[in-house]
Amino acid sequence: xxxxxxxxxxxxxxxxxxxxxxxxxxxxxxxxxxxxxxxxxxxxxxxxxxxxxxxxxxxxxxxxxxxxxxxxxxxxxxxxxxxxxxxxxxxxxxxxxxxxxxxxxxxxxxxxxxxxxxxxxxxxxxxxxxxxxxxxxxxxxxxxxxxxxxxxxxxxxxxxxxxxxxxxxxxxxxxxxxxxxxxxxxxxxxxxxxxxxxxxxxxxxxxxxxxxxxxxxxxxxxxxxxxxxxxxxxxxxxxxxxxxxxxxxxxxxxxxxxxxxxxxxxxxxxxxxxx
Numbered sequence: 001x002x003x004x005x006x007x008x009x010x011x012x013x014x015x016x017x018x019x020x021x022x023x024x025x026x027x028x029x030x031x032x033x034x035x036x037x038x039x040x041x042x043x044x045x046x047x048x049x050x051x052x053x054x055x056x057x058x059x060x061x062x063x064x065x066x067x068x069x070x071x072x073x074x075x076x077x078x079x080x081x082x083x084x085x086x087x088x089x090x091x092x093x094x095x096x097x098x099x100x101x102x103x104x105x106x107x108x109x110x111x112x113x114x115x116x117x118x119x120x121x122x123x124x125x126x127x128x129x130x131x132x133x134x135x136x137x138x139x140x141x142x143x144x145x146x147x148x149x150x151x152x153x154x155x156x157x158x159x160x161x162x163x164x165x166x167x168x169x170x171x172x173x174x175x176x177x178x179x180x181x182x183x184x185x186x187x188x189x190x191x192x193x194x195x196x197x198x199x200x201x202x203x204x205x206x207x208x209x210x211x212x213x214x215x216x217x218x219x220x221x222x223x224x225x226x227x228x229x230x231x232x233x234x235x236x237x238x239x240x241x242x243x244x245x246x247x248x249x250x251x252x253x254x255x256x257x258x259x260x261x262x263x264x265x266x267x268x269x270x271x272x273x274x275x
Contacts, residue, residue: 063146138190143173
């Protein structure tokens with residue numbers, strides 16, 4: 001783990017744990033992804049839940065890998081991320097009570113609008129990545145063990161390519177969140193994989209545009225899990241489960257579906273679509 005990030009994380013968790021309590025205040029802590037926070041989704045959802053229940057929700061937004069590690073350590077009441085295998089492993093190992101499908105969007109491959117690699121309009125992500133590698137076109141990876149980074153690595157693997165062999169040349173690892181990675185890609189006029197919600201919100205696009213979308217392999221599901229109080233007795237199980245129940249209820253799913261970025265739906269509810 002990057003030393004600066006580790007120091008920031010310790011400060012953040014300590015702050016969350018030691019904030020002075022207001023009389024009667026109730027709160028839960030959610031370990032979540034940067035994509036849900038950066039998109040503005042929580043600003044849209046959480047006031048509705050708090051108004052209904054009186055429970056405040058404090059979000060620690062990091063990459064999915066780090067969010068899972070926080071939840072495994074008992075440093076959160078809820079895990080809300082987008083790496084299904086990691087989520088299922090979390091529950092199978094006894095760290096989570098049950099995984100609920102929550103919502104989905106998709107990933108898109110962005111890059112220079114002049115498209116010298118010739119991938120624009122393709123719906124075959126493996127073929128597009130193969131062309132990028134063959135032409136040694138610039139690509140910026142998050143490189144941070146986030147859900148997006150894990151998806152990216154699986155897509156390269158599906159294309160039969162190990163981009164790490166080119167690390168430091170046409171393939172660069174930012175070791176940063178989605179916004180910072182997109183800023184780097186924009187500055188370098190390079191390609192990047194991003195979730196659509198963050199892309200819609202991202203302002204510094206420069207010459208970048210969506211080049212590849214629509215491949216079913218770019219599907220991006222999110223799940224929500226109550227951290228297991230049997231492993232971590234301090235987990236606020238009752239209030240945490242209330243949050244889970246609200247998110248997957250008709251009210252919560254409607255709230256997700258009405259969230260818009262620049263007039264476009266950013267996340268699609270899935271609690272009743274997939275079980």
